[in-house]
Amino acid sequence: MDMHANARTHxxxxxxxxxxxxxxxxxxxxxxxxxxxxxEELDISRTPLREALSRLAAEGLLDRAPGxxxxxxxxxxxxxxxxxxxxxxLEGTAARLAAERGVAPERMQALRGxxxxxxxxxxxxxxxVDFESYSDLNTEFHAAIAELAGSAVxxxxxxxxxxxxxxxxxxxxxxxxxxxxxxxxxxxxxxQHRALVEAIGNREGTRAEMIAREHARAARRNVEYIFAxxxxxxxxxxGLALITG
Numbered sequence: 001m002d003m004h005a006n007a008r009t010h011x012x013x014x015x016x017x018x019x020x021x022x023x024x025x026x027x028x029x030x031x032x033x034x035x036x037x038x039x040e041e042l043d044i045s046r047t048p049l050r051e052a053l054s055r056l057a058a059e060g061l062l063d064r065a066p067g068x069x070x071x072x073x074x075x076x077x078x079x080x081x082x083x084x085x086x087x088x089x090l091e092g093t094a095a096r097l098a099a100e101r102g103v104a105p106e107r108m109q110a111l112r113g114x115x116x117x118x119x120x121x122x123x124x125x126x127x128x129v130d131f132e133s134y135s136d137l138n139t140e141f142h143a144a145i146a147e148l149a150g151s152a153v154x155x156x157x158x159x160x161x162x163x164x165x166x167x168x169x170x171x172x173x174x175x176x177x178x179x180x181x182x183x184x185x186x187x188x189x190x191x192q193h194r195a196l197v198e199a200i201g202n203r204e205g206t207r208a209e210m211i212a213r214e215h216a217r218a219a220r221r222n223v224e225y226i227f228a229x230x231x232x233x234x235x236x237x238x239g240l241a242l243i244t245g
Contacts, residue, residue, distance in 0.1 A: 011048035012132060015055050022061050022072055029074025032065060059168045081220055083161060087169075088216030090158045091145060096209035098148035099200045107148065108201055114141045115197055118190055129186050141193060142169035145212070148200065185222070189215065 021027045039049045053070050056062045060083070062070040103111075114137060121134040146158040162168045192215040199208035 010044040011051040011055075014042050014044055014049055014052035017042065018052060018056060019059075019061065022056070027072050029072050031072040033062070033070045033072065035069070058163065060163055081224075084216055084220045087158070087161050088213040090154065090161060091142065091216060092209040092213040094146050094149040094151070094154050094158065095196060095200060095212040096205040097151060097154070098145070099203050099205040099208040101150060102203060103148050103200060108197075111141070111144050111148070111197055111200075114144060115193055118193065122187065122190070134186060138189075139169055145196070145200075185218075189218070192218075 018027070027033075033053065035046050035049060035053075039046045042049065053062060057064060057070060060075075061073055063073050065071045118134065118137045118141065121130040121137065123129065142162075146155050149155075192211055196208060196211045196215065199211055
């Protein structure tokens with residue numbers, strides 16, 4: 001394994017470990033994270049640790065602290081629900097405007113290219129999914145949708161809301177007890193991606209908006225299902241296994 005691949009593996013391991021600690025309450029809201037002791041505890045160098053911390057900040061689980069470093073963000077179940085709903089509304093609007101205004105052929109081709117690479121993440125079986133690649137490409141796909149409307153205002157607001165807890169298109173916790181079930185949700189999500197691209201390409205604004213909103217709403221159902229079936233979870237430390245779509 002080359003040095004770059006090894007660093008990415010360490011960053012991914014740190015990301016999963018820290019995300020699980022935050023969501024299980026092991027790292028409480030307000031906890032300041034210091035790079036040197038944390039890198040020693042996780043037995044990794046500071047470079048992949050910084051990458052993991054930056055990713056968690058992008059997912060809305062950490063805040064950047066004044067003077068450097070990160071602080072664990074406090075959040076509640078109601079925050080999770082509201083941010084997912086808000087992202088769905090904004091992305092739905094972006095999809096509708098893109099369809100109504102029309103998208104240049106080269107940009108549609110680029111979007112279909114991301115879709116094709118997402119397809120390559122799936123193997124033969126329902127549980128055979130390249131989890132890391134899907135997550136990265138899913139984020140890329142949603143960022144592209146946000147830009148298609150050609151609205152700086154809308155792009156800025158979508159970027160703002162995706163920094164809130166769990167509003168990121170790829171905010172997830174691969175909990176080992178739910179990982180297989182989680183992977184099975186990715187195939188239907190990919191079908192929604194495909195339908196969304198088709199609607200935008202066909203300039204079907206209303207259909208594009210509804211698909212985008214339903215795509216985000218599926219995450220809300222995942223959250224509510226997990227809390228309904230696991231009453232031991234606390235509302236302020238959601239131990240979730242989901243992808244927000």
